[in-house]
């Protein structure tokens with residue numbers, strides 16, 4: 001599994017204040033903790049600082065990469081903020097995100113090409129918005145993959161996000177996500193998937209239990225990446241266990257390594 005650490009996000013408590021104050025130690029501390037807990041990418045999102053995003057996002061990238069040798073997942077719908085942040089980035093970045101909406105697609109595609117970045121593609125277009133059923137999600141997802149391929153983005157750089165929606169508002173949303181992943185995976189077995197998880201449990205108690213159970217369902221459907229809190233050891237333990245059980249961890253090397261580091265909780 002490709003783990004993207006979600007803890008540098010101004011929608012989280014205390015983060016907005018720290019970033020406004022350009023608190024280097026706060027940001028570095030979060031980056032280091034997430035890398036130590038197994039993050040492959042560090043997500044950086046300061047979307048709530050609307051007037052400041054174009055300055056704050058590149059500062060975040062620079063500060064994170066001074067602390068850890070991990071690439072960033074640069075999380076913004078704003079192509080100007082993305083462009084400024086990409087200028088600061090070393091290594092191969094992951095851009096979060098593009099959609100099939102005409103304007104967003106046209107604004108963000110040139111950045112993907114210029115930086116040969118990985119790209120998270122949300123299954124959303126001008127006609128459908130957020131898909132209510134798997135058939136729509138699969139159609140929009142395949143349309144996005146075909147556009148990106150035609151525009152010269154390698155399949156291995158594409159990460160489809162099935163857009164997780166709460167099961168509390170619409171009971172079938174868990175299965176819509178897994179069916180969407182399965183359907184797109186069938187057409188493009190080599191494409192990657194990436195999603196956040198916490199939306200699924202919105203409005204219900206013990207959200208961690210729902211998020212973790214849902215992640216394993218999605219992995220069985222073909223999910224190979226997730227945006228989550230790598231400090232959530234129950235979640236990370238479940239992932240390491242599922243990797244063993246799905247033959248994605250030969251000789252349980254990573255499972256045993258996590259065990260030795262005291263990172264396996266349940």
Ligand code: THG
Nearest residue numbers: 006009075096097120161195196197198227229232
């Ligand atoms: N898809 C894509 N990008 C995304 C999302 C997505 N970016 C933003 C968001 N969704 C993912 N990021 C977060 C960040 C923080 C939280 C949820 C999603 C959050 N964390 C809690 C905390 O840290 O307190 C709980 C974490 C836990 O204990 O597991 O609320 O869907 N492409």
